[in-house]
Amino acid sequence: MVDNSPHWSVAFRCEDYIQRxxxxxxxxxxxxxxxxxxxxxxxxxxxxxxxxxxLAAVSVATLTVRVAVAQTTPPTHPLEGLKSQExxxxxxxxxxxxxxxxxxxxxxxxxxxxxxEKVLVWKNGENFSREADVILLRKGAxxxxxxxxxxxxxxxxxxxxxxxxxxxxxxxxxxGEEAKNDPQLHEALTKHGVQDFTTVVCVPVPIxxxxxPEQQGRRLFYGDCFDSHGxxxxxxxxxxxxxxxxxxxxxxxxxxxxxxxxxxPMSAINFEEAPAIARHGTTPISIAQPLGPxxxxxxxxxRWQNWYFRVRLDPRVGPxxxxxxxxxxxxxRSVMYEASMSELFVPxxxxxxxxxxxxxxxxxEFYPGGILRMLQDGVDxxxxxxxxxxxxxxxxxxxxxxxxxxxxxESYAGSPAWRxxxxxxxxxxxxxxxxxxxxxxxxxxDYLLDxxxxxxGSIRVAVxxxxxxxxxxxxTKTSEHGMGGSPGAPDEYGRFVGDNTLGVNHDHFFSYxxxxxxxxxxxxxxxxxxxxxxxxxxxRRKSIWVAEPSAAxxxxxxxxxxxxxxxxxxxxxxxNVHGPxxxxxxxxxxxxxxxxxxxxxxxxxxxxxAFSTHQxxxxxxxxxxxxxxxxxxxxxxxxxxxAAWTRKNRPIENTDIVAWYTLGFHHVPRAEDWPVMPVMxxxxxxxxxxxxxxxxxxxxxxxx
Ligand SMILES: [Cu+2]
Numbered sequence: 067m068v069d070n071s072p073h074w075s076v077a078f079r080c081e082d083y084i085q086r087x088x089x090x091x092x093x094x095x096x097x098x099x100x101x102x103x104x105x106x107x108x109x110x111x112x113x114x115x116x117x118x119x120x121l122a123a124v125s126v127a128t129l130t131v132r133v134a135v136a137q138t139t140p141p142t143h144p145l146e147g148l149k150s151q152e153x154x155x156x157x158x159x160x161x162x163x164x165x166x167x168x169x170x171x172x173x174x175x176x177x178x179x180x181x182x183e184k185v186l187v188w189k190n191g192e193n194f195s196r197e198a199d200v201i202l203l204r205k206g207a208x209x210x211x212x213x214x215x216x217x218x219x220x221x222x223x224x225x226x227x228x229x230x231x232x233x234x235x236x237x238x239x240x241x242g243e244e245a246k247n248d249p250q251l252h253e254a255l256t257k258h259g260v261q262d263f264t265t266v267v268c269v270p271v272p273i274x275x276x277x278x279p280e281q282q283g284r285r286l287f288y289g290d291c292f293d294s295h296g297x298x299x300x301x302x303x304x305x306x307x308x309x310x311x312x313x314x315x316x317x318x319x320x321x322x323x324x325x326x327x328x329x330x331p332m333s334a335i336n337f338e339e340a341p342a343i344a345r346h347g348t349t350p351i352s353i354a355q356p357l358g359p360x361x362x363x364x365x366x367x368x369r370w371q372n373w374y375f376r377v378r379l380d381p382r383v384g385p386x387x388x389x390x391x392x393x394x395x396x397x398x399r400s401v402m403y404e405a406s407m408s409e410l411f412v413p414x415x416x417x418x419x420x421x422x423x424x425x426x427x428x429x430x431e432f433y434p435g436g437i438l439r440m441l442q443d444g445v446d447x448x449x450x451x452x453x454x455x456x457x458x459x460x461x462x463x464x465x466x467x468x469x470x471x472x473x474x475x476e477s478y479a480g481s482p483a484w485r486x487x488x489x490x491x492x493x494x495x496x497x498x499x500x501x502x503x504x505x506x507x508x509x510x511x512d513y514l515l516d517x518x519x520x521x522x523g524s525i526r527v528a529v530x531x532x533x534x535x536x537x538x539x540x541x542t543k544t545s546e547h548g549m550g551g552s553p554g555a556p557d558e559y560g561r562f563v564g565d566n567t568l569g570v571n572h573d574h575f576f577s578y579x580x581x582x583x584x585x586x587x588x589x590x591x592x593x594x595x596x597x598x599x600x601x602x603x604x605x606r607r608k609s610i611w612v613a614e615p616s617a618a619x620x621x622x623x624x625x626x627x628x629x630x631x632x633x634x635x636x637x638x639x640x641x642n643v644h645g646p647x648x649x650x651x652x653x654x655x656x657x658x659x660x661x662x663x664x665x666x667x668x669x670x671x672x673x674x675x676a677f678s679t680h681q682x683x684x685x686x687x688x689x690x691x692x693x694x695x696x697x698x699x700x701x702x703x704x705x706x707x708x709a710a711w712t713r714k715n716r717p718i719e720n721t722d723i724v725a726w727y728t729l730g731f732h733h734v735p736r737a738e739d740w741p742v743m744p745v746m747x748x749x750x751x752x753x754x755x756x757x758x759x760x761x762x763x764x765x766x767x768x769x770x
Pocket of ligand 1: 573733
């Protein structure tokens, strides 16, 4: 038990880091972390290196004892993320079935959320169930297993031949290595000028929708290759025009599409080596919170000022917030039961055979191993941030520690919460906010996922897209006509971002699942439409606009699009609770700059990413409706997910409802996006609307 425990892997990591003198890592393994268990919080402090070394050495010396304590720490809340020892129980239960042979991979282990009704009445100290949903992959077939963790037994075991399981790194990278040895692909690569195969990387990945009849009942991946000669990474070095289909079960290349050779672009891509040039005249700036943070976080429960919420880091969708409440005069009032990103949809816009299937349902296809990656102190989060470690599992179901997957910190930007100037006086109050940040990294792209809690009762949800854009090789060095987009031109479907390097047009769509529980479970969605009203000749005006509230009775009534000429306020109200002014208490979802898909609804791609059709959807709460493109988007025909569920046009009035917001943007690449993209932020706001009787920031102190 001890030798195999994940905590021992922590010990080895810790010792290893210390031996290597890595201050950054060593300082994170402080005493507090070891005491709190494997998913712990650690504060980054700026103290002399030897103090860290000393502290870390003490930690290592006491590690065995403390670890033994940590292993026995059970979850303290039904919505706490799976703990490492729970992953191990799942592992042992699966092994005990005798069915976990070498061909059976454990693709996914996720917390199966407990019954919502039970969670809402659960009291601290009471027992609760713990279950995990597991997806196994055996010779192309998906197997769904539910494991009762507390009972240490398999609850259900269901083999599925109608869906494709998501993929994991070792599956597609292993297939890529084998593809390189395929004689036909080898020959095709040689024709494309490859002489040294050492630096060639082939990457077969799942097809994001049902694109080819051959996909029926088969686990087919499409692949292309890169030559990393002269660079750290392969992005920007495509061996273009060569594309292969691979059967992930037989591990054979089944088809090669060769559109003719285009030389591998050689534009400068080693951004890691760009020399740092001091910005002239820059003076020091400091962020300090000398008395420590003013939020509290324990076992996933966060409290900051009037806000209370739970956070867990889910391998599939990243940070999941639960039981989001606001303390209003000593009463914790519910805003949301649950909130998280639910799916991503990234279709590329080049009709070439080798590009047409480049459509990524990024979370649902690629989440095994977890979508979140490590944050870097001072780059991703400021020095006053605290960090949260995560857990994911390998393809054998073994838990792995993922240090610093989230950071949480207070941000003070010297901005007003409110202000007014009159009589030569500025009346006002400064504001600060609490930011929970993670970075989802899926292949080339990095998405910063922020939840920003504000003192006025609002939550700003933001996505910062950065990383590396996908590129295609061009025979010409630059644009010949200087405009882009001309029919037949090399940059018809994108733009040059470097020499012989084309950034291909594409979209990014994110679906956020927001289980609104405003002052209780039963809510109604109101679209308050702002409409022009013509006025009679007896008035001085020809027209004004008026707000016309209308309650959505069914799902179809609640499919909302952002239209500047038909504005509407998207309100989630509790018709059973009225505020001091007589209105139902409510929260509004205020869209930010966003986008709708421009694809044909009958396009197979769009059927899978159909959530991108509308910017807002509302569904009745169903515990199994969690992912906007369904549980298994890989190679799917779009028969699961938001568009499919809402076809039933179910009633949604005065019942438990869930909002789905689509944040999206079209991406026409530009020179400035290369070789690494500046962070581009998009956001939306969830804000109180007649939830309070007055501005909740009224009583803010004069000092932030
Ligand atoms: Cu992009």
